[in-house]
Amino acid sequence: MKSLLIVAHGSRRKESNDEIFDLTEKIKDKLGENFGHVSCAFLEISSPSISEGIDQCVQKNSDKILVLPYFLSTGRHVADDIPDIVNEAKARNSNVKIILLPYLGSNSAVENILVSIAENEK
Amino acid sequence: MKSLLIVAHGSRRKESNDEIFDLTEKIKDKLGENFGHVSCAFLEISSPSISEGIDQCVQKNSDKILVLPYFLSTGRHVADDIPDIVNEAKARNSNVKIILLPYLGSNSAVENILVSIAENEK
Numbered sequence: 001m002k003s004l005l006i007v008a009h010g011s012r013r014k015e016s017n018d019e020i021f022d023l024t025e026k027i028k029d030k031l032g033e034n035f036g037h038v039s040c041a042f043l044e045i046s047s048p049s050i051s052e053g054i055d056q057c058v059q060k061n062s063d064k065i066l067v068l069p070y071f072l073s074t075g076r077h078v079a080d081d082i083p084d085i086v087n088e089a090k091a092r093n094s095n096v097k098i099i100l101l102p103y104l105g106s107n108s109a110v111e112n113i114l115v116s117i118a119e120n121e122k
Numbered sequence: 123m124k125s126l127l128i129v130a131h132g133s134r135r136k137e138s139n140d141e142i143f144d145l146t147e148k149i150k151d152k153l154g155e156n157f158g159h160v161s162c163a164f165l166e167i168s169s170p171s172i173s174e175g176i177d178q179c180v181q182k183n184s185d186k187i188l189v190l191p192y193f194l195s196t197g198r199h200v201a202d203d204i205p206d207i208v209n210e211a212k213a214r215n216s217n218v219k220i221i222l223l224p225y226l227g228s229n230s231a232v233e234n235i236l237v238s239i240a241e242n243e244k
Contacts, residue, residue: 004240011197019195023233030237066243068236070194072226073141075133101239104194109235110226111145114190115152117223118126121188 001036003062005053007082008070010042017046020070037062040070043077043085050082054089054098064097072105123158125184127175129204130192132164139168142192159184162192165199165207172204176211176220186219194227 006027008020020040028038037060041053048056050067057065067086071078086100104110128149130142142162150160159182163175170178172189179187189208193200208222226232 006236008195009197011195013197013201015201016195016197019227023236026233027236027240030233031240034241066240068239070236072192072194073130073133073138075131075135075138079135079137099243101243104232104235104239105141107235107239109238110232111148111152113226113229113231113235114128114145114149114192116231117190117226117229118149118153118188119156121221121223 001060001062002034002064003037003039003057003060003066004031004035005050005057005065005067006038006040006070007050007053007067008040008042009077010044010046012045017042023070036060043081050085051089054086054093058093058096062096064099066099066101068101069103071103072110074103074105078103123182123184124156124186125159125161125179125182125188126153126157127172127179127187127189128160128162128192129172129175129189130162130164131199132166132168134167139164145192158182165203172207173211176208176215180215180218184218186221188221188223190223191225193225194232196225196227200225 024040041050090098146162163170163172212220
């Protein structure tokens with residue numbers, strides 16, 4: 001069974017973290033049956049942590065866990081912190097395939113959204 | 123003349139800030155002649171600051187400046203810090219229309235990019 005774990009930064013504002021949980025539900029609906037489990041986790045401040053999120057995916061009997069960084073640029077979180085946590089989880093779960101996906105901001109379609117926001121200003 | 127100012131967080135990693143400058147060039151090309159000036163600014167750490175970025179747009183004789191937060195969720199930066207800086211710039215430039223656009227993460231097209239990254243994992 002394949003799982004998706006969306007990883008966000010985490011905020012002191014409950015509204016901000018709630019946005020991530022809502023987004024996760026929408027992604028789950030859009031992905032459909034290809035993914036048995038879709039959840040989110042936070043690098044800092046909020047819970048579950050990324051390690052806890054991965055452990056929850058393992059407990060759901062995932063044999064493949066895709067970790068998707070919901071980040072825009074390659075600051076140290078994307079470049080170092082998240083890979084370190086994922087590598088540590090891989091070492092703890094050698095029987096599960098854990099894959100770190102490209103971060104959101106690396107996808108060129110983001111440019112089109114920015115253009116559309118700028119052009120649709122009323 | 124209309125300007126677009128893309129506002130990012132700013133990072134200690136030069137590569138991360140360079141990504142924002144590169145992105146800004148791409149957006150400029152895509153927007154074409156509707157915008158006379160397209161630039162970027164940073165909330166923290168990097169320069170130009172948002173205030174400096176707005177001032178530069180004013181110096182280019184912009185009569186309308188659109189400020190686009192390149193952020194994913196409504197943490198305090200999007201909810202408080204950026205609006206405060208934009209309001210202060212509005213007060214300093216009453217002859218220029220300065221408009222704070224919706225932040226990137228509020229656009230539902232972001233969901234589709236996440237779905238596509240998850241589905242295209244090899």
